[in-house]
Amino acid sequence: MKVQVNGEPMERPAGETLAALLTALGAGSGRVATVLNDDVVPAAARATQSLSENDRVEILTFAGGG
Amino acid sequence: MSADLLQIGDLTFTSRLLLGTGKFSDSATMLRALAASGAQIVTVALRRFNPAQAADDLFGPLSQLPGVTLMPNTSGARDAAEAIRAARIARELCGSRLIKVEIHPNPQHLLPDAIETLEAARVLAAEGFLVMPYMPADPVLAKRLEDVGVASVMPLGAPIGSGQGLGASEMLRIIIENSRVPVIVDAGLRAPSEAAGALELGCAAVLVNSAVAAAERPVEMAAAFAQAVQAGRAAYRAGLMPRRSAASATSPLTNFLNAQT
Numbered sequence: 001m002k003v004q005v006n007g008e009p010m011e012r013p014a015g016e017t018l019a020a021l022l023t024a025l026g027a028g029s030g031r032v033a034t035v036l037n038d039d040v041v042p043a044a045a046r047a048t049q050s051l052s053e054n055d056r057v058e059i060l061t062f063a064g065g066g
Numbered sequence: 067m068s069a070d071l072l073q074i075g076d077l078t079f080t081s082r083l084l085l086g087t088g089k090f091s092d093s094a095t096m097l098r099a100l101a102a103s104g105a106q107i108v109t110v111a112l113r114r115f116n117p118a119q120a121a122d123d124l125f126g127p128l129s130q131l132p133g134v135t136l137m138p139n140t141s142g143a144r145d146a147a148e149a150i151r152a153a154r155i156a157r158e159l160c161g162s163r164l165i166k167v168e169i170h171p172n173p174q175h176l177l178p179d180a181i182e183t184l185e186a187a188r189v190l191a192a193e194g195f196l197v198m199p200y201m202p203a204d205p206v207l208a209k210r211l212e213d214v215g216v217a218s219v220m221p222l223g224a225p226i227g228s229g230q231g232l233g234a235s236e237m238l239r240i241i242i243e244n245s246r247v248p249v250i251v252d253a254g255l256r257a258p259s260e261a262a263g264a265l266e267l268g269c270a271a272v273l274v275n276s277a278v279a280a281a282e283r284p285v286e287m288a289a290a291f292a293q294a295v296q297a298g299r300a301a302y303r304a305g306l307m308p309r310r311s312a313a314s315a316t317s318p319l320t321n322f323l324n325a326q327t
Contacts, residue, residue: 006114006115007114025115025117026117027115027117030115030123031123031125031126031129031159031160032115032159033112033155033156033158033159035151035155038151040151040154040155040158042158043158058114059114059115060112060113060114060115060155060159061112061113061114061115061123061124061125061159062110062111062112062113062123062124062125062128062136062138062159062160063088063110063111063112063113063124064086064087064088064089064090064093064096064110064111064124065086065087065088065109065110065111065112065139065141065275066086066087066088066089066109066111066139066141066226066227066253066273066275066276
């Protein structure tokens, strides 16, 4: 299935969970926030949140800022 | 004198210097500057996760520091809806209720959008955030923000990163006179003397970033700002003498030097 991750199109296995996507991208261990189609998905819900065709996923973290 | 604490909502802080973490050459310098500043409220920004930069994660080291409360900002938001979304994401990330609402539609001037800021502040305050709005130095807007439940108001001294100092000081004076929440000068400062000036004026605190990060030696500049903020606050508490239009002698003007004839 096609999904968009941080603005980039990606081909992922159908029904993949958000948690599995994070692990595949190397964001599984770090502190990140996830947003699925504009809704925040709490960390505890990622393992059961499966993705669908054309979903938009944002994976966010902190950077320096004033 | 009783303990002089900065009160933000139900949180209290001993330091009146808030530090931003942007523009530092590297994380190690930023962390040393933070230690030198004594800041207890530290701003961070949201960005997209990038596997190539995972090693540069700020959250890890910052969350290890005792006595530091993170204040994520909503930088990048161009309207209230984006700022509200950023605030919710930031709370999910760090659990902090402090949020610096920063909405600037024009990247050249980075001036805050008063209308969108008020709307975002209203929604986020109702959700339990301690809203810290970056705002134009407008006394009427400051009251409107107070009415929707912000934890502080953060008028700019001058545009972000401009180093133009306390250009807005006359408006700041009116905001301070009328405000029931702490007034924190956010943005535009360059020199520690300007931070001292803001505190002397009655600002509760200042937030600096570029002034420290872009200094030749950021760690030393952070320490200088810490001293200036303490001096400015002490001066405010001591009560400045009134301004006079005429001179008033400090030494006795006796006539003993006059030639005796």
